[in-house]
Amino acid sequence: MPGLHAILSASSAKRWLACPPSARLEEKLKGIFGDASSPYAREGTQAHAVSELKLRREIGEINDFSYQEQRKLLGDIPREMDIATDDYVDVVISKLYEARRSCPDARLFIEQRLDFSDWVPKGFGTGDAVIVSDTVLDVNDLKYGKGVRVTAVENPQARLYGLGALAEFGSLYDFPVVRNTIIQPRVNEDPVTSEVLTREELLAWGESIKPTAQIAWRGDGEFKPGDHCKFCAAKAICAARAAEAMRIFTHGFETPALISDDEIPGILAVADTAEAWIKDIRAYAKNQALRGYQWPGYKLVRGRKGNRAWSDEDQAIDQLSRAGMRMRPLTTAPYSRLGLARSARNVLPSWSPRA
Template sequence: MNYGERFMPSQHAVLSASSSNRWIHCTPSARLEERVPEQASIYAAEGTVAHAKAEQKLTNWKEGHPRRKVKCEDGEMDEATTAYRDYVVEVFNEEKKKCEGTELYVEVQLDLTPWIPGGFGTADAIVVSDDTLHVIDLKYGKGVPVDAPHNSQLMLYGAGALNQFEMYFDFDQIKLHIFQPRLDHISTYDMYVDDLTTWLAMVVKPSADMAWKGEGKQKPGEWCRFCKVKGNCKARAEQIQQMNERYKQLDAMLLTDDEVAQILPMLPDVKAWTKDIEEFALNQALNGTHYDGYKVVEGVSRRKIVDQEMVMSMLDKEGYSKEAYMKAPELKTITALEKLVGKKHFSELTEGCIEKPQGKPVLVPVTDRRPEWQSGIDDFKDEKEED
């Protein structure tokens, strides 16, 4: 019997497991995000390739061909996916010592519709034995460590796996694993089946029902980080305004130490919000939106040496020592070299060896003296992170 038979979804999940932390806390977010088209991300593309390589390596091992070569042009990716394979194999072998009937399944699509309308997800690896269910998730990103405890995405994968395998196995416990090789980070979380089913009934299902209908109240929080509408979300703006109003009412002309201590934890949210709304406004302006008092101009760019060998050769001919123009293992900055040689003479010596790339567009007040941006906008479409 094929215990690992896959549930094949017919369309993209509105309430995805990967965004569950967001729509569980902020139920309207899923329908709000539907209005924003997906944008390609180099990080998401890199993650997709890494998962494919990891799947091939693990499948080769499972089929009895552990030495079969999986071509991987990126050396770091090759090491990371091999480390992931070895970790899954280690989990499997440890479980096999306790239960001869232990099974390993790779890239299993899971039905989450008992709790989430149209819900599904894909588990990278599942190890099942008589009493324990292991769900292992590869995270290829290296931005921030991802932890397994109370990770809603991984808990939903655990729920889907439990639903799929519980008729064949009598699980007492579920063990969730995050394997993040580029950060040397491994995180695990043990759950009892009863605790998971309670969470599904009390938290997930009510939130999913509201999110599916686009109902509920917006709630800003750390889950806003990858939200598509974070830049123009009114709830986030109101939160910042409320913080501002609160501190306008301070009686003292100067903040006390306690008041500073209260403000400090809020600063990351303020900084993140201002950055998000600046990026949103620039994107809108590049696509034709006019903001009174503002215009798009070319931003500052730095000159760069495109032929270091030629510059080094000319400096040698001019009699300068390597100690004078090098800062191991490369040339000193252009400003430092201009100071060494003289700005005009350096410009003459290095003609054709230095270029100044076009600066990226920035949104500035109309009083800025720089001319309005005229280049094509497509080169600077906003790029975002993923898995």
């Protein structure tokens, strides 16, 4: 469902459950800065579109000709994506055949809208592949990324999709359990994980999150930094996260001269948070500068070129071309090579972390 996003989306549920005001804050920031999609998100969208076509062909909804024509519209599909989406389709189709062994009426619903608004205000999402039978309701979610491994166990996104599927199909079939499955074909370790819950267990979990969902919907509650900040739109400029990251610099040390060994583990514990935040705030400052914002005391500069070069450029191009790589001429320096640098030492405003 391109372009449509729930404010309390399933994909951000881990975040708004941990930090309820984050959902409204993200909405506000997207209103100001736009909802820029990353190359990874665009890659994920393409992988989902390819998978959808492959599944529709497998179950006979489209023929080979239609498949090929629609596939062309998706642009160049990298070989890795073709292999990964084949793996995903194999898993889903095997599950469909398995379900049909005990329930000949079992059906596969592809890109099914799932409404979980009985538990989360205006909550909805899209189930990549939902298999419905009298033995199990099987809700499958494709994760194309490989940087962060995702498991279905205790996964709020998967559970919300499960609730949406239960609301849609619960009265039509007699399945006693819901199986939420995440298929992440590009990770080596456990690419397929599932969590099986009885209807009652899943419904009880839905009831348990209702109060927090209401708080998040209103934009109330306490800002709580944690691992869930990683994909938050506010991660660079959120004051709560900044305060958490700056704890490393406001640490009260026991002795005036040296940090003791006993103090190091506590410092390391906040160092990761501080490093991640500093990286995020640098990226934010640079992006704003690229949009024309002027930071006092800083200017955009072109970074140095690396010192690595081909010893024989013609020979390198020849060999790479023979290996099947396409060459394109070098253009001007990409944005990624631009950086922020201090322009004057005396004009920086002072700043100290909030308590």
